[in-house]
Amino acid sequence: MPTEITLRLQINGEQVRRIIPANRSLLDFIREDLRLTGSKHGCDVGDCGACTVLVDGAPQLACITLAAECEGAAIRTIEGVTDGGGLHPIQEALHRHVGAQCGYCTPGIVMAMTSLLEADPHPSDSAINEALGSNICRCTGYTKILAAVREVARPGSPS
Ligand code: FES
Numbered sequence: 001m002p003t004e005i006t007l008r009l010q011i012n013g014e015q016v017r018r019i020i021p022a023n024r025s026l027l028d029f030i031r032e033d034l035r036l037t038g039s040k041h042g043c044d045v046g047d048c049g050a051c052t053v054l055v056d057g058a059p060q061l062a063c064i065t066l067a068a069e070c071e072g073a074a075i076r077t078i079e080g081v082t083d084g085g086g087l088h089p090i091q092e093a094l095h096r097h098v099g100a101q102c103g104y105c106t107p108g109i110v111m112a113m114t115s116l117l118e119a120d121p122h123p124s125d126s127a128i129n130e131a132l133g134s135n136i137c138r139c140t141g142y143t144k145i146l147a148a149v150r151e152v153a154r155p156g157s158p159s
């Protein structure tokens with residue numbers, strides 16, 4: 001097994017090429033090598049969702065993903081959740097509903113919900129719950145997060 005690899009992938013629309021240790025996690029690659037620190041270390045064992053990023057559009061737990069597995073992939077992090085650098089509708093709705101308190105879980109939740117809404121702009125409550133199933137929030141009790149997601153998914157409906 002080589003101890004180092006040359007990794008080429010796309011991050012938030014930009015091509016990146018780096019020589020990295022073969023065992024580097026995707027989360028450490030994003031945070032330490034690229035200095036994109038919005039994706040968080042929580043449990044580091046795949047239980048909390050704080051590290052969620054999109055790999056080719058699908059949510060993935062970056063702490064338990066090897067960067068090497070992402071050769072050629074398109075990665076989106078919270079820093080690239082919108083093209084122009086403004087807030088994503090989910091972020092705006094979380095702000096309106098006070099769905100972020102300490103905010104540590106928020107980047108992961110925004111990425112998971114972004115993926116859901118891009119696949120299905122009007123998901124059912126059970127689809128929302130399922131898509132949030134890998135994301136733990138210790139502050140909000142989820143009610144405000146769900147209200148924010150419902151508002152974006154079904155504008156005009158009672159949340
Ligand atoms: S830090 Fe990745 S799932 Fe908790």
Ligand code: FES
Nearest residue numbers: 101102137138139
């Ligand atoms: S807002 Fe603190 S963990 Fe979710």
